[in-house]
Amino acid sequence: MDLTLKVWRQAGPKAEGRMKTYPAPDVSPEMSFLEMLDVVNQGLEENGEEPIVFDHDCREGICGACSLMIDGVAHGPQAGTTACQLHMRHFKDGDEITIEPWRAAGFPVIKDLMVDRSAFDRIIQAGGFISINTGSAPDANEVLVPKVDADQAFEAAACIGCGACVAQCPNGAAQLFTSAKVSHLGLVPQGQPERDQRVISMVAQMEDEAFGSCTNHRECEAVCPKEISIDFIARMNRDYLKARLSSRAK
């Protein structure tokens, strides 16, 4: 099939960007979306033009590197799927496809479709961990974790940190990402000693970054490639309130 791509090109963080149109001829339905971009890039390079820059790595939907707004939807039209696992059979001959980077104040553009997501790392640095030095752990079976809690913790821990939630949110809010880590660690017994301080510190860091506020649009949940539920946001809000009222946390 023959497609037309409208792609955001931006030479650098401070440069002005614009949409540019490229033909994508002879696209096979078996190709992944990123392979289609690879082929377009090969053509650009052969003509001496700079290829379109985009983040990608594992191409198995788990590393969280790919970050494309495809026709205005983070990761494109297929639910529960990262852009790297999206295949061209979901498009048809003659389609015009718009490809943009994550658009959020919290994720400034570096070049073309590549953005800076270091704000997520800083949120984890604020408390997204359990403080346990190597070597000081008790035997793994000494701490029992009810299966239901372990399973629910896993659902939250499945977050791949791609940032689709922020990109799709009209407010550019990072609540789904932050709440997933707060909930993962808050659901297991090992995470209890730091539970109050963790939620307060992580939320404070999230607010210090250039993310917006959550106003329950639920767009994050709809585009999350790991289908993480916004129930975790509610859970984080409860934890936050409780922690605020407790005397221990600062």
Next chain:
Amino acid sequence: MLNARIPSGPIDKKWDQHRFDLKLVNPANKRKFDVIVVGTGLAGGSAAATLAELGYNVKAFCFQDSPRRAHSIAAQGGINAAKNYQNDGDSIYRLFYDTVKGGDYRSREANVYRLAQVSVNIIDQCAAQGVPFAREYGGTLDNRSFGGAQVSRTFYARGQTGQQLLLGAYQALERQIASGKVEMFPRTEMLDVVLVDGRARGIVVRNLVTGEISSHAGDAVVLATGGYSNVFFLSTNAKNCNVTAAWRAHRRGAHFANPCFTQIHPTCIPVSGDYQSKLTLMSESLRNDGRIWVPKKKGDKRPANQIPENERDYYLERKYPSFGNLVPRDVASRNAKDVCDEGRGVGPTGLGVYLDFAEAIGRLGKKAISDRYGNLFQMYEKITGEDPYEVPMRIYPALHYTMGGLWVDYNLMTSVEGLYAIGEANFSDHGANRLGASALMQGLADGYFVLPYTIGDYLSQHMGEKITTDHPAFAATEAEVRDQAKKLLAINGSRTVDSFHRELGQLMWDHCGMARNEAGLKSALEKIPALEEEFWNDVKVVGSAESVNQSLEKAGRVADFFELGKLMCHDALERTESCGGHFREESQTPEGEALRKDEEFSYVSAWGYNPDGPPKLNKEELEFEYVKLTQRSYK
């Protein structure tokens, strides 16, 4: 002959005694040492975090935008540990024995025993970090069984064990970044190691955003930069995995061990076209219920469901009646290649075999199959657009893991003083074949529990020998790195980097892939240098060195893959035996199975770099005091 510095004494006492003998750095002095860690996967992330907890100043580097994205994240199955929680007869000794045997007797006994010993600590550490392992209803940890073992010792977190273990290490690392003990450099690629008086004293890196080349000095350098399967272009590795850090270290004097020991995974989704960018693994567990077959007739293009039962060849069941579809990875892979070479392969490219669930669905019902493999069937359908409940899956082997890597001694130090290699980047523990669920174990063993001890022994002997990047060795190395980028950009030829990489990959697959022979390896050793020369004359790298330039990044990596490819062929040519993942067609049993030559080849091939001629072979003899060498049979 290389000295691996293996401690003396009985195998179960070696590590304990060694830990006692190692010199210590006292707590107040640790902050006087700077350690550079390159790579932040399971090995590098866990090492950086642990070294910082101990009090060392750590600088950590990764080319990804965040340490959380290292390729360890893609590991699916699980992590082995000799906990014996299932009371089924597991022990440290059994895990040790299984791993040496699984490696087809080409690994170092002392290292593997230590690996089995610390495996139990890894699970404790990860559970304490909050890793959401699968649990029983009573709240204890669940286990499953895995290939190459008769006990259930694999801990797992659904099909995302690598991700969850990596996030545990990443969170420990982020905690140390917050405390100021680790300085993190994401989107930064190491391009050379700097030696002063023969010792590793720093690295030269390129900032992948600004293009800036800079130097970092330290008291020791740790490479945790993963494997090199991407020399084949198509592999299950992430697109950006590369050999550059390890290769540049090799060029500076670090021996490269057993480069031809590569692992091919039998159950991957086949290539669908010449645009293919990578291959996707389907869990090996599918072979428990799926039946593998191809048509008996050559070139039979009928759809699978129109080929009657008596015209199908269930070749694994036919050739290996006792193991059937469950033969080990290398045997399953080679047989798939053989039937495709005969012209009986299926699918549009003819490079595929059927993995058929019709019989299992008939016997157990669709529901039971969906409970077992639902997520895998869904993933397969996402990628291929075919429904495996209705038509058989098509699978083909693909490059997956590299057992070879930088040679290290018992302390994980390479042949360059002060330069360490951990995780998949070293060669140490898997011999000629790695067992499932052992890669995660080794990466975390090295990073959490081995390197943090052994590095102190080296550092304690070099107190007060500070160096800064003002030393002329840094400027000289930086100049070489800049020159290479300039050279690549100046060629301005007609072919893209990817087109060269694909062609190199095809050569490697054809001649140094699943089966190797003398004629093929010799022809590869003529074709690769010719292609390499063409690369240096005709590659086209667009853009500049002063901003994000993914083509330039790839070009530097492919330049190193050419050199590695040649070394792999040399190694495969020299080792005229078959063992594990290395199958020399000249060395097989009458039934066509891999035939080891223990008298001749019980050694590690540690190659030295030689810019002016063939690589120089150094040998480390392997001695087996505890494990009995036997020929594998799966008939």
